[in-house]
Amino acid sequence: MPFIATTDEERAEMLAEIGVERIEDLFLDVPELFRYPPMNLPEPLSELEAIRDLGSLAGANESGEDLSSFIGAGAYHHFSPSVVNFLAGRSEFYSAYTPYQAEVSQGTLQAIFEYQTMIAALTGMDVANASHYDGATATAEAVIMALNMARGRRKRIVLSPTVNAQYREVVRTYTQGMDLDIVGDGDLDNDFHALIDLCNDDTAIVVVQNPDFLGQLHSPAEMQDLANAVHAAGAVLAVAVDLISLGLFTPPGDYGADIVMGEGQSLGNAISFGGPYLGFFAMRQKDVRRSAGRIAGETVDADDNTGYVLTLNTREQHIRRGRATSNICTNQAWNALMASIYLAVMGKHGLRSVAEQCYHKAHYAAARINELDGFEVLGSRPFFKEFVIRCPVDVSDLKDYLLTEWGVLPGYDLTGDYPDLGQCLLVCVTEMNSRQEIDDLVEALTQAASVLTVEVVV
Amino acid sequence: MIEPTVYEISSPGRTGPRLPELDVPEAPLPEGYVRDAEQLPLPELSELDVVRHFVRLSQKNMSIDTNFYPLGSCTMKYNPKVNELTAGLAGFAQIHPLQDTDLVQGAMQLMFELQVYLAEISGFDAVTLQPAAGAQGELAGVLMMRKYHLDRGDNKRKKILVPDSAHGTNPASTTMSGLEVVELPSDDRGNLDLAALKENLDETVVGLMLTNPNTLGLFEEHILEVTRLVHDSGGLVYGDGANLNAIVGICKPAELGIDVMHFNLHKTFSTPHGGGGPGAGPVGVVEKLASFLPGPLVALEAIVDEEPGLPFLAGPLAEEGPTDLHRLVWYTPSKSIGRVRSFAGNFGVLVRAYTYIRMLGAEGLRRVAENAVLNANYLKARLQGEGSYPIAFSDRTCMHEFVAQGILEGASGVHTLDISKRLMDYGFHPPTVYFPLIVKEALMIEPTETESKEALDLFADALIAIAGEARTDPDLLHEAPHQAPVRRLDEVRAARQAIFCRR
Numbered sequence: 001m002p003f004i005a006t007t008d009e010e011r012a013e014m015l016a017e018i019g020v021e022r023i024e025d026l027f028l029d030v031p032e033l034f035r036y037p038p039m040n041l042p043e044p045l046s047e048l049e050a051i052r053d054l055g056s057l058a059g060a061n062e063s064g065e066d067l068s069s070f071i072g073a074g075a076y077h078h079f080s081p082s083v084v085n086f087l088a089g090r091s092e093f094y095s096a097y098t099p100y101q102a103e104v105s106q107g108t109l110q111a112i113f114e115y116q117t118m119i120a121a122l123t124g125m126d127v128a129n130a131s132h133y134d135g136a137t138a139t140a141e142a143v144i145m146a147l148n149m150a151r152g153r154r155k156r157i158v159l160s161p162t163v164n165a166q167y168r169e170v171v172r173t174y175t176q177g178m179d180l181d182i183v184g185d186g187d188l189d190n191d192f193h194a195l196i197d198l199c200n201d202d203t204a205i206v207v208v209q210n211p212d213f214l215g216q217l218h219s220p221a222e223m224q225d226l227a228n229a230v231h232a233a234g235a236v237l238a239v240a241v242d243l244i245s246l247g248l249f250t251p252p253g254d255y256g257a258d259i260v261m262g263e264g265q266s267l268g269n270a271i272s273f274g275g276p277y278l279g280f281f282a283m284r285q286k287d288v289r290r291s292a293g294r295i296a297g298e299t300v301d302a303d304d305n306t307g308y309v310l311t312l313n314t315r316e317q318h319i320r321r322g323r324a325t326s327n328i329c330t331n332q333a334w335n336a337l338m339a340s341i342y343l344a345v346m347g348k349h350g351l352r353s354v355a356e357q358c359y360h361k362a363h364y365a366a367a368r369i370n371e372l373d374g375f376e377v378l379g380s381r382p383f384f385k386e387f388v389i390r391c392p393v394d395v396s397d398l399k400d401y402l403l404t405e406w407g408v409l410p411g412y413d414l415t416g417d418y419p420d421l422g423q424c425l426l427v428c429v430t431e432m433n434s435r436q437e438i439d440d441l442v443e444a445l446t447q448a449a450s451v452l453t454v455e456v457v458v
Numbered sequence: 459m460i461e462p463t464v465y466e467i468s469s470p471g472r473t474g475p476r477l478p479e480l481d482v483p484e485a486p487l488p489e490g491y492v493r494d495a496e497q498l499p500l501p502e503l504s505e506l507d508v509v510r511h512f513v514r515l516s517q518k519n520m521s522i523d524t525n526f527y528p529l530g531s532c533t534m535k536y537n538p539k540v541n542e543l544t545a546g547l548a549g550f551a552q553i554h555p556l557q558d559t560d561l562v563q564g565a566m567q568l569m570f571e572l573q574v575y576l577a578e579i580s581g582f583d584a585v586t587l588q589p590a591a592g593a594q595g596e597l598a599g600v601l602m603m604r605k606y607h608l609d610r611g612d613n614k615r616k617k618i619l620v621p622d623s624a625h626g627t628n629p630a631s632t633t634m635s636g637l638e639v640v641e642l643p644s645d646d647r648g649n650l651d652l653a654a655l656k657e658n659l660d661e662t663v664v665g666l667m668l669t670n671p672n673t674l675g676l677f678e679e680h681i682l683e684v685t686r687l688v689h690d691s692g693g694l695v696y697g698d699g700a701n702l703n704a705i706v707g708i709c710k711p712a713e714l715g716i717d718v719m720h721f722n723l724h725k726t727f728s729t730p731h732g733g734g735g736p737g738a739g740p741v742g743v744v745e746k747l748a749s750f751l752p753g754p755l756v757a758l759e760a761i762v763d764e765e766p767g768l769p770f771l772a773g774p775l776a777e778e779g780p781t782d783l784h785r786l787v788w789y790t791p792s793k794s795i796g797r798v799r800s801f802a803g804n805f806g807v808l809v810r811a812y813t814y815i816r817m818l819g820a821e822g823l824r825r826v827a828e829n830a831v832l833n834a835n836y837l838k839a840r841l842q843g844e845g846s847y848p849i850a851f852s853d854r855t856c857m858h859e860f861v862a863q864g865i866l867e868g869a870s871g872v873h874t875l876d877i878s879k880r881l882m883d884y885g886f887h888p889p890t891v892y893f894p895l896i897v898k899e900a901l902m903i904e905p906t907e908t909e910s911k912e913a914l915d916l917f918a919d920a921l922i923a924i925a926g927e928a929r930t931d932p933d934l935l936h937e938a939p940h941q942a943p944v945r946r947l948d949e950v951r952a953a954r955q956a957i958f959c960r961r
Contacts, residue, residue, distance in 0.1 A: 173796035
């Protein structure tokens with residue numbers, strides 16, 4: 001039997017030591033009627049067969065390697081240097097667990113501490129925790145933290161409509177039993193002024209995204225004004241960000257954010273069909289004790305040498321139980337490790353160049369698409385690596401045509417999230433897209449527009 | 459040896475990998491938005507600096523691949539390497555979650571089959587793979603129980619009953635759902651106290667959260683009566699699936715009366731724990747709860763069309779399996795509590811668990827439980843036989859784990875913490891300590907099925923030797939560890955000083 005070391009002979013010796021005759025005798029507490037039920041599963045596979053079978057399932061997908069992709073919308077194709085997987089693949093990292101016993105987990109703990117340090121540095125905040133499940137759950141935990149900061153006395157949550165729709169949905173799922181008043185995201189026209197108008201003395205938090213889900217950047221001055229207004233109302237400002245963009249743009253810590261969170265997948269983590277990802281979460285030092293999730297702290301050992309431990313455990317469910325700030329137990333430590341290695345190896349200069357390439361390539365693509373007849377790049381704000389285009393033809397027909405004829409995935413159809421943005425695609429361009437690919441996209445769009453328009457006319 | 463941080467080994471001007479030259483014209487940057495490049499507070503390292511740093515860090519960890527790691531409740535079994543290979547296949551690792559479903563039918567078939575296999579293993583009618591961890595599956599489960607009652611117009615129910623031996627996540631998930639926790643005691647055989655259960659069951663109870671086998675390592679002797687009583691009062695039974703490793707293939711939780719349960723794929727199905735995640739926490743439910751599941755799930759398009767309410771009840775289709783004629787689509791049930799995370803789930807973890815289930819099959823999974831329970835009982839017998847360590851409920855057969863106590867005769871002043879730190883010197887990762895809370899000086903030991911008799915014997919020998927040391931030279935324990943990368947760490951200072959970042 002695979003992965004079981006005990007031989008029949010040893011098993012007999014062990015049963016004798018226990019004092020039972022047969023292994024089945026160990027399960028007498030299980031109601032007899034329901035013991036050893038039939039289980040209809042496929043016949044077991046050898047390793048070779050498993051590799052072949054899984055290989056054929058994997059082969060049935062069209063991956064980023066086969067296609068030219070301009071889909072982002074919350075999950076991003078970025079370059080991950082070879083060392084990231086190589087180092088994270090050290091089995092001393094991936095086959096360890098939560099570092100409950102600090103003395104024999106210094107590798108994991110120091111890696112978490114360095115992750116926290118680099119995330120705090122990048123976001124301009126005082127402290128970061130050891131990760132949440134993903135950007136959406138980090139956003140929900142930001143909302144819950146704000147409720148804790150208001151000691152349950154404030155019940156209104158203001159969400160910007162340009163926060164990722166999945167994040168907003170998760171906020172609603174998490175808080176459905178809390179009797180909250182969640183407002184602001186029903187109308188795409190709700191800009192910062194409208195959000196400020198929605199704040200009252202019952203408001204716990206305002207959540208915005210920068211660059212927002214549609215790729216647009218809000219200036220530090222505009223963000224600072226928002227922060228001032230939110231603080232004047234006695235509420236907390238949470239900003240979801242793209243960490244890669246912070247290689248180039250002013251961090252939220254510089255413009256008054258209280259909580260900065262979002263999706264950290266971009267940092268060295270595979271896109272992997274949606275998971276596992278990691279939510280990063282950064283905050284002010286004074287608020288840490290109201291937050292959820294693991295945190296590693298620096299301390300000393302009996303010889304006064306520096307070491308690291310998990311700390312502030314009294315906030316956590318294994319100690320505080322029903323009064324804990326959240327139920328988080330397992331988080332995304334291995335993904336955070338990958339992000340940590342990514343940031344260490346890309347460093348100050350590397351992250352800057354990734355961010356610059358995203359910016360310049362996205363602007364090149366947007367400019368070329370905007371020149372095409374019938375296509376229009378929407379919005380007048382600066383943007384980072386994503387932008388919205390309105391298409392002259394039906395978006396699903398356009399996508400089919402580009403895929404079939406060109407092997408191109410041109411972007412994310414916005415109709416589902418924003419019915420007002422019909423015929424619109426969210427296009428994402430990163431350092432992974434070469435000029436040739438962008439030129440092909442432009443060519444493909446031109447051709448699609450003419451072919452599909454002709455078909456409509458005929 | 460102290461390993462400096464990435465900032466301490468940083469040297470101005472050093473760089474890692476280069477990107478290709480920018481092949482498009484530069485666009486002007488918006489004024490007033492840009493961060494000073496020189497001030498970007500990240501380290502500057504060469505690739506080799508980074509490699510040596512992280513390799514050295516890795517060497518400061520104990521892990522399953524280097525040491526016996528009997529961390530109770532965490533099920534630290536061996537992680538087969540083939541899982542890493544399959545999860546890393548480009549056709550899985552490089553697909554975008556928002557690609558059209560026609561382009562990802564292979565990945566969706568894997569998810570569909572995994573939904574079916576987990577349903578078959580547990581006896582449930584439907585399974586969602588969305589939750590990212592056991593605790594998140596638990597939150598989803600409690601929210602579903604809550605919504606089930608509300609949907610029936612039954613809005614008096616506000617309480618969840620939780621045994622005092624439960625994982626801390628149970629009460630925490632309850633509170634997050636806006637419900638009230640009522641703690642129930644255990645009886646003198648380590649079961650849920652039936653009298654206390656009866657006393658608390660009324661029309662205000664949403665349900666009971668039960669870990670079975672429980673965190674004392676014991677199978678609930680009255681499980682059928684417990685689930686019947688809860689159902690009779692109109693409540694639901696939540697099963698904490700953390701201990702499925704002990705009973706996979708031995709019984710199906712749904713057949714015992716559990717209505718909803720999460721699976722910890724990283725425990726029972728051998729996906730690596732990664733230093734504290736990622737895991738995955740799929741949730742299985744009986745039919746009446748299926749329309750509340752968080753989505754998206756994977757469903758057969760033909761069934762969605764035919765039976766829009768119940769396409770996830772895919773049991774009968776398990777035999778046939780998806781074929782070329784079966785197109786798979788995303789499906790969110792009609793009364794769903796909503797999504798609990800972005801996209802469809804921790805897919806990379808799902809691939810690993812799927813690989814494992816396919817390699818073991820029904821018979822292999824049954825052997826997992828048998829050998830996990832055999833190993834635990836053997837270790838328990840050895841420690842009992844030599845009489846050093848009291849064992850909670852020692853007269854009962856344990857399941858895949860048991861709780862010893864660090865209370866050694868003739869060694870007053872020695873605590874579980876000291877014993878666990880001394881185990882490090884012998885090359886073992888300590889067991890879970892001080893949990894469950896209801897056992898004094900708890901040492902919760904879970905060997906798992908992948909350990910050999912030889913490994914168990916060495917561990918038992920070490921614990922017995924340490925008991926001897928505790929009597930003759932207690933300071934050896936108080937000052938332990940002596941062989942670990944650092945000496946004993948000051949946890950109180952860490953909480954008081956609160957240094958979470960250092961540049």
